[in-house]
Amino acid sequence: MRGNVLEWRKNAKESEGAFRIQAEGKDGGMKIVIGNDHAALEMKREIAEYLKRKGIEVLNVGTDSPERYPYPLAGYHVAKTVADGEADCGIAICGTGIGISLAANKVPGIRAFACSEPYSSEMAKRHNNANVLCFGARVVGTELAKRIVDAWLNAEFEGGRHKERVDMITELEKNGRLEKNRR
Structure with a gap:
């Protein structure tokens, strides 16, 4: 298990180009929805093309203007x-990634996160089973955004104690509170 950002970067360099994504595009492979505001128009286009080159079907619900x-x-649309x-998961991009993640998290069942580096992106999937990745076009460049996307898509949810915590988030979402006997 990778314990810190420096270790993640070392491991990422050693395995650069090796991806676990086994998508087949429109023939039953992975489908990702992508959306953006006006500040992220070019970034959305570049990330969508990057995903398509990997054989991933991309559904665009953002602006093209x-x-x-x-x-x-x-x-909301993502x-x-x-x-x-x-869609299997989503990518939402605005200027900072913050506002769009706040909006996405208002939709029941969504675990969106704003991210600006690959380690947190990986951990969001491994520990939180995050299903919507958000980042800022004014915060990260295209190459870093691709690494953030890859880290998230290549990670697998670990389950176990992390599933229990995700279940608590779901309970909080549904009931507005957690059971009294939980600490």
Whole structure:
């Protein structure tokens, strides 16, 4: 198990180019929904093309115009698509990644996170089973964004004690509280 960012970077360099993604595109492989506001138009295009080159089917629910487009709307559309089972997971991009992640997390069943480096991206999947990755086009460059995406997609949810914690998040989402006897 990788314990820190430096160790992750070392391991990532050693395994560069080796991906566990086994997507087959439209023939039953992975489907990712991607959405963006106006600040992330170019980043969305580049990440969508990157995913397509990997054989991943990409569903675009973001704006394709440089005109203003509200990040809550983009975050909602990505999250709703994932929650409805129309995509395996989602990527939402705005200027910082923060606002769009806040909006996405309002949709029941969504575990969205804002990220600006690969280690946290990997851990969001391994420990939190995060289903929507958010980042900022004004915060990370394209190459770093690709590494963040790869770290997340290549990671697998570990389950076990982490599943118990994700279940607590789901309980909190549904009931607005946790059981009294939990610490």
